[in-house]
Amino acid sequence: MTIADSLKTENPVIATSRNHPHYLAQGSLNKSSKSRVDWVAIQLADKNAYSIVNARIFDLRVGRLILVAPQKDGSIRFYQTQAPTMNLNEREKFIENLKTQPKAIAFFSDHNNI
Numbered sequence: 001m002t003i004a005d006s007l008k009t010e011n012p013v014i015a016t017s018r019n020h021p022h023y024l025a026q027g028s029l030n031k032s033s034k035s036r037v038d039w040v041a042i043q044l045a046d047k048n049a050y051s052i053v054n055a056r057i058f059d060l061r062v063g064r065l066i067l068v069a070p071q072k073d074g075s076i077r078f079y080q081t082q083a084p085t086m087n088l089n090e091r092e093k094f095i096e097n098l099k100t101q102p103k104a105i106a107f108f109s110d111h112n113n114i
Helices: 088-098 102-109
Strands: 013-016 023-031 036-043 049-053 056-059 065-070 076-081
Touching: 049 065, 056 076, 065 102, 076 102
Parallel strands: none
Antiparallel strands: 013 023, 023 036, 036 049, 049 056, 065 076
8 A cells, every 4th residue: 555646646557477386476556757666466375475575575464554654755654564464445445544554644645645
């Protein structure tokens, strides 16, 4: 989940399971005027899961959701938090609820964010 400084954001995503039961997905969260946020995520058959977001690695067993806030100076801040496995409808409800969580509000409201 990220913030953008424009309504014209692209979020291309490619997911594959060519070597099932391992899954790989990659994409871009946003292309802001200050930075680009690219990511790759993999879930292995043993349930280990990892993501690389702009050359930073995250163990998704620690938290399945990574909040991303591009900064005015071109750097990027991250906040990793828990999220359950969800279907599309559950995800929409989760995101709406997340928008009311104090930690998420504080993270995305920082004055240094784009």
